[in-house]
Amino acid sequence: MAAFTIPDTQKAWVIVRKGVPARALKLDDKYPVAKKLAKGEVLVRVQAAAFNPISYKMIGLLPNFVMRRPHVAEHDFAGVIVDANGTDLQKGQEVYGWIPIPTQFLSRQGALCEYARVPAQLMLPKPPNVKTTEAAGLGLVGATAYHALFQSAKLEPGQSIFVNGGSTAVGIVAIQMAKALGCTVGASASGKKEEFLRGLGVDRFVDYTKGPVYEQLAKDPPTPKYHVFLEAVGTADPLFYTCSGAYLAPGGTFVTVGPQPSTSGGYVGIAKLMLAIMTPRFLGGVKASWKLISVSNRPDEFQQLGKYVTNGKVKGVVDSVFAFEDVLKAYERVMEGRSTGKVVVRVDPSVE
Ligand SMILES: NC(=O)c1ccc[n+]([C@@H]2O[C@H](COP(=O)([O-])OP(=O)(O)OC[C@H]3O[C@@H](n4cnc5c(N)ncnc54)[C@H](OP(=O)(O)O)[C@@H]3O)[C@@H](O)[C@H]2O)c1
Structure with missing residues (x-):
């Protein structure tokens, strides 16, 4: 040779x-x-x-x-x-x-x-x-999903999580990790992706084309409420966070990939979101903590992602x-x- x-x-x-x-x-x-x-x-x-x-x-x-x-x-x-x-x-x-x-x-x-x-x-x-x-x-979405679930939201076995944007690449990895942990998982996407997400083990599916996801969740709230809400689309609509009391448990975590002005809500939405984040709870602020993910080189976390892939829990x-x-x-x-x-x-x- x-x-x-x-x-x-x-x-x-x-x-x-x-x-x-x-x-x-x-x-x-x-x-x-x-x-x-x-x-x-x-x-x-x-x-x-x-x-x-x-x-x-x-x-x-x-x-x-x-x-x-x-x-x-x-x-x-x-x-x-x-x-x-x-x-x-x-x-x-x-x-x-x-x-x-x-x-x-x-x-x-x-x-x-x-x-x-x-x-x-x-x-x-x-x-x-x-x-x-x-x-x-x-690599990138795996590192993002791992950090969001386990460092930002401290998701624990048996808890429940809702992934807004379940069919995003970040959402797909997050759902697989949460199911591997024995969590109950809700997720949103357009209706044609329901079968795919059910195949990943999603317990509750919300079709975002049928109306705002926060409205659908507030109308029919989960029992018990979710421990974690992962916003994996990048929406700038502040209502996902400001309405979260209806579907996120007290002390729950709202973790986001980052609101982007090009999405629904735009710059005005981001401004309203920032105001909501800064409003203290005693003045009527949102009870859930709000966390922004920023993916970066975290070697210990990356090794953990490797374990999920090697044991076939994340595909x-x-x-x-x-x-x-x-x-x-x-x-x-x-x-x-x-x-x-x-x-x-x-x-x-x-x-x-
Ligand atoms: N902060 C960070 O460190 C970090 C790291 C990675 C990614 N991100 C951000 O995370 C977001 C997701 O990235 P990605 O690569 O995972 O995306 P992606 O795979 O390109 O997302 C495509 C998916 O988004 C779904 N989607 C679009 N609009 C939706 C909505 N309103 N509600 C629910 N689902 C919707 C689409 O489903 P339908 O066809 O059903 O609409 C499609 O399956 C991006 O904004 C990205 O920039 C941030």
Whole structure:
């Protein structure tokens, strides 16, 4: 067998300017492969990469000097270690992981390329029974869901949780983790996703197209009320929080992926939400505590995510798989906001 040599250049989708992906990204077939690795970093041959909505939002919002462009796009990947650089990982080992935004800025590395230089602590060994395309999308949303449930909300076995946006990639992982813990789970999505969410074990389904979720829950409140409300859509509608007394138990936690002005409620909704959060309880403020998730590199939590994946309690759900050349079509799918699970790109066409 011919010896494998790491090439000097590679194909990579590089963000070169602010704007919509079709204008902002360029397929560079001479992007340098990072050969110099810092202590703790490894070089991965990327086999599949997955998308997160945060990426196209930031590409469209922030100028080059803030984003330290050009750099390779996206965060989630699965692949094979080609230089273990003295870490605990092995050359030839299959891994999956993610590249946080600050790491992407500083290192210029991203997931939409053939070779990425990544700190070893941001990846986990891929179990052999998990497909590469399934593993590729688990890093960022897995880290987010784990932090939301266990650090922000301190969810305990046997408690109950409602996931607004049960079919978002974050929601799908959160539901699987909560069910693994023996929790009762309610979730919302549009009606066509009920069967999928029931298949994940969802006990109560709310179709958000039939009326505001907070109204439907308040009209028919759960008994007992939920311990945790995970807002996994990013809605800026303050009523999810201000009405939560009807469906969240006293002392319960409202945890959110972050209200976004582009969603229902807009900037006015965010302003009203901030006012509600700041109003003390003795002045009629909301009883539930409000927590904002910010996903970041937390190695101990990431290892815990790996246990859920290895023991089959969390499975990667794939919405669609695109060829590496079709990254712009994949972005169109992500930007529709209708995917069920991850939108994935096969960098190595031979992987499952
Ligand atoms: N704070 C953080 O650290 C952090 C980390 C990760 C993600 N996020 C944010 O979390 C949100 C979810 O990200 P994601 O990647 O998981 O999203 P995603 O997978 O792209 O979400 C797509 C899903 O959202 C559902 N959806 C859309 N509007 C809905 C609504 N009003 N109610 C219920 N479901 C709705 C769609 O279901 P239907 O087709 O049925 O509408 C679709 O299945 C995004 O806003 C993202 O930016 C934040």
